[in-house]
Amino acid sequence: MDASAEMRPGRALVERLLARASVPPRLLGPPAPSPEDLALAAAAALRAPDHGRLRPWRFVLIAGEARAALGGLLAESLARRDPDASPERLDLERAKPLRAPLVVAAGAALRHDHPSVPVWEQQASAAAGTMNFLNALDALGHGAIWLSSGALEDAAVKRALGFAASDMLLGWLYVGTPAPERPRPARPDPQDVLRIWTPQAMS
Numbered sequence: 001m002d003a004s005a006e007m008r009p010g011r012a013l014v015e016r017l018l019a020r021a022s023v024p025p026r027l028l029g030p031p032a033p034s035p036e037d038l039a040l041a042a043a044a045a046l047r048a049p050d051h052g053r054l055r056p057w058r059f060v061l062i063a064g065e066a067r068a069a070l071g072g073l074l075a076e077s078l079a080r081r082d083p084d085a086s087p088e089r090l091d092l093e094r095a096k097p098l099r100a101p102l103v104v105a106a107g108a109a110l111r112h113d114h115p116s117v118p119v120w121e122q123q124a125s126a127a128a129g130t131m132n133f134l135n136a137l138d139a140l141g142h143g144a145i146w147l148s149s150g151a152l153e154d155a156a157v158k159r160a161l162g163f164a165a166s167d168m169l170l171g172w173l174y175v176g177t178p179a180p181e182r183p184r185p186a187r188p189d190p191q192d193v194l195r196i197w198t199p200q201a202m203s
């Protein structure tokens with residue numbers, strides 16, 4: 001590597017990105033990030049590429065008592081999707097949001113009628129923003145993980161969280177203070193995903 005790369009100020013930022021790792025809910029305790037840190041994370045999300053400046057990013061913060069209400073929504077959603085779900089399974093679903101001090105519903109407000117920006121690009125922008133949000137929280141010393149569930153596609157859940165049925169919920173971000181034994185997984189070799197394209201001679 002170019003020796004000067006070690007000296008560049010941005011190198012520390014990249015090292016921080018390389019250290020990011022998800023923290024499972026069972027290793028997330030209080031406190032939740034401060035409003036200032038959440039605003040910083042949201043500001044980082046707003047730096048994601050955004051074709052047409054449609055600003056699709058939405059982050060709904062669910063903390064304190066509101067987590068129990070979210071649990072109720074999740075259990076109702078599961079009961080709709082699986083009418084045979086046992087009471088124990090429904091209780092598990094209801095308790096999920098209580099596992100971390102903060103749950104963030106990461107969503108995308110989508111324009112389905114845009115003449116030049118397809119929906120998938122808006123979803124990609126929202127996902128990129130969500131990753132920036134997670135990276136910022138991690139860099140500030142918080143723990144987080146991006147989880148999904150069938151409830152993300154439930155129009156009633158979307159509506160209850162302030163989204164239109166035509167919007168997208170990308171995931172549940174569980175956020176808190178990481179326990180010391182948080183995972184530090186080994187990562188693949190970056191050379192595995194780098195390719196140098198060699199154009200074939202035109203015949």
Ligand SMILES: Cc1cc2nc3c(=O)[nH]c(=O)nc-3n(C[C@H](O)[C@H](O)[C@H](O)COP(=O)(O)O)c2cc1C
Nearest residue numbers: 020021022023024145146147148149170171183185
């Ligand atoms: C859109 C999305 C949905 C995910 N949903 C789940 C999930 O429901 N359950 C799960 O265990 N991991 C899920 N993951 C993966 C975790 O967020 C995380 O990446 C994984 O635990 C590996 O940890 P790492 O991020 O440190 O590599 C999801 C990731 C993405 C991008």
